[in-house]
Amino acid sequence: MVKTSDSQKGSHNFQVPATMSVFLAIMFLSLNMGKSGGAIKPMVTFTPNWGNIIFYDNVTLTCDVPSTVPEEPRTYHWYKDKRPIPGDQQRLHIIRSSIEEGRGDYQCQTIGGDISDPVFLNVTEHLVLLQRPPSAIYEGDPLTLRCHHMKYFKAINPKFYKDDQEIKSSESDSTFHIPNITRSQSGRYKCTKQIQLRYDESIVIEDSDESFISVKELFSHPEIKITAYWVIEGDEMTVRCDIRLDPLRGGTELHFAFYRDGRTVRGYDVSDTYRVPSSQLEDSGKYTCEVRTASGTVKKMSDGLYIQIMRIHDYTVQNIIRLVISGFVLSAAVCFIYFHNKW
Template sequence: MLLWVPLLVIAPVCGQSDELILQASYPVFEGDSLVLRCLEKERKKLTEVTFYKNQMALTSFKKYSDFSIPKATLNDSGQYHCSAKKSSIWSWLASKMETRTVTIQVQELFSVPILRSTTLQPSEGTPVTLSCETQLRPEKADTQLHFSFFRDGRIILSGQKRTPKLQFTKVWQEDSGSYLCEAKTVTSGIWKRSHPVRIEVRRVPVSGIHLETQPPGGQVTEGKTLLLLCSVARGTGDITFSWHKEGPEAILKKKTQRSLVAEFKILAMRESEAGKYYCAADNTNSPLRSRPVSISVKIPVSPPLLTFSVPETQMFVGKVVELQCDCQRGSAPILYRFYHEGKVMKNSSAPFGGAASFNLSLTEQHAGNYFCEADNGIAMQSSKVLTLSVRVPVSRPLLTIRKATGRDMVELRCEAKTGTTPILYRFFHQDIILGSGWACLGEAAFLNLSLTAEDYGIYSCDADNGIGPQLSEGVKLPVTGKQRGLLAGGVSLGLLGFLGLIGVALLLYFRTQRRSGQSFALVYSRNPAIPGSQERAEVELEPTYVNDPGQQSRTHNTAFADLGLTVNPVIRDVVYAEVWRSQQKEEDADDLTSMLPTQDFSVVYSKVKAEQPLEERVRMTEATDGTQKDNIGSYENVQLHS
């Protein structure tokens, strides 16, 4: 509430008159309206009213006697007075009056603010609080003030905030500068600023640098991500991190951030990226370097390759074969496993990488499917499956000779108890090949022979399946008493009628070449050319006639050629020839004819020339006198089993 203070001054000779009064409001605070009123004591009208401050005229009015300052400030304080004339028709004759000097003091609304800080030299990363302190006059305690804060002349906080404090949770080096605050009234617009205060933020150098890796230990699988984590124990402000690999001084990655930890990722590691890595950190132009960390790239194993040391054709029982499993790529150590028919048969480790192998002395049980596995803890790979076929060498064959059906017929039987099929059998008489043929294991080869005087002696056979032939023991076929008698009778008759018999012998010789002879047959229970076939087959071997008994046949039977058999018979005078197949068991070898009544056999009848004494043949020759040369001799039918 403003109080008007009348100032009555009696005008002295110098022109001051008590009839003129200067009236002003009181008290006056900053922002208040200051009104000065110049009045005549008797309230008469005044003219030519002039107001003065500190003896200097402020303004003049012809009729008005009031002077107003809308918003007083401290600068409006001073010595005020006014002068005026009384208004009359004789005003030009009236004298000018002045009031006494009055001191007007505009009072401060609030004190000049003072800026205070919790610290003037804070460390980076620490909190700081600024306070703008001022005091309102008690009479104006309800006046609202707004505060603003400035750094280096730039506002950092708006004046709409009523709190006189500014809080920094963390200050950084760039927050250093000259700070001041401002307090301002909401309505009157009175504002005051504090004196500036210098705040210097100190930077803490980086220390305690450390490089970590993910995965831990610095071992990363090829193609996987490697994380390099660089950290410092202390350090303020913006820290520049960089990552390096020893060797060429090239920066792999560089980044600046306000943090104590930074990371760098290598998304897909390659084998060539293995080596030593380190990181560096800097916030004061003095970089700090970490200790290097060794990074190794583990390579998954590639699919291994399984190999055998010998070719398939040489894999037979007793042969030593090396099985080797090898990976072209893969970090050591590598564990190899060898499998046979799905079961582990051998484990082998390669501590420094490379291949693993072991030797195997082959038996029949080692035949089958093989593969190997490679495992280095990162990946496991399997090789392709290989099949190993073990060939068994033939055992020493057994040759047996027994009498066959028919006169002077014998059957030679040759069989090896073991050996990989097919097996080639050959029959020998005094080192001369009588015949050969193929058979499967469990089957014997047979040779039927019609005996003559030259057929007695040592017989043998051999068996061969490509690994190595085996020769049987020799079996001696002795000359029987009947054959010896026939030979003696022939010699005696020759001595009695040497000249006469020469002609007969020549005649008989030519007839015999056409009608007599010998044959043999290789007998099998299955067709070797068609394994597994159970159909009964019958092949007839045509007789071959050659004059020279010491030579082998120069012809080949087409039926045996179709079956894949090779038959090389000894050339003799042929009596008859027959080939058959039989499923003969070993226990039935001594009595084959016992099977005839109970089994269905293929029967081949062949007309066989019956053996005659030499004397009888001479008589028949002389009786016929050569007119029936083709019918000389006696024939009989012989039933043969198959």
């Protein structure tokens, strides 16, 4: 046994045990990793916001970083096809782009932060190009398409088509806009323009370009779920509106409403759960829920689920107990007879 002297007992020097030191160190590293790594993930955006351009077009790439308080000066690093490229500012200007130098996957990063997801810039040599945004398109998004043509040429009469059906014709407007796109509007889009040759404007040729637009589902069809199939009068009833939100749009705010037999029992709210603390017989009915985005651009209704509130009297409970006991006794008797005969 090791004895402790009086002087040691009176000392105020406190020593942290080795295991505690390791634990504190791990906690410190975990907190600091949370502050630096996943907390600040930038995103590359284009200005103009087109994911495909014609060579000699100009484009500016911006490294958008989630806002922090307070704002602080940053140094940026840029990558193309996972290789470092010159540039330490928030914006990267691509002037008079060429196919070889401009086309590729672009990423950016700040010191101490995560690297962004790659965003592809496509540079082509088309006379006419149907331009579209670089990011994925979800239901409810606004979508603008542009019928673009090569510099130094004059073009007239842009036309837009969806699945070979003309949807817009104009003398000069080269854009086609959908305020709130739906999944049913996915399809093959095409645009055409008449190009006048520079050396002789009397010579006109028609050129076109097309692209398949796939509209992704923002959230799944809602489904009514109840915590228990048997709801007895007086018990709490909990009904949930279950959906799956696309992870890439995880920050989307959704609102939920609940209905019984077509009548509102709870208006739109951010909670996906409807609770009745003490359910009554009149709470029985066909329940549905509706989910919408905060802006109301996407709205979906669930199928109905009929919920019956049950009233159980004392004599009914007694009968259930008798039935359970009788079943147990009968099972025991059968087992006894079986094993007795076997022996």
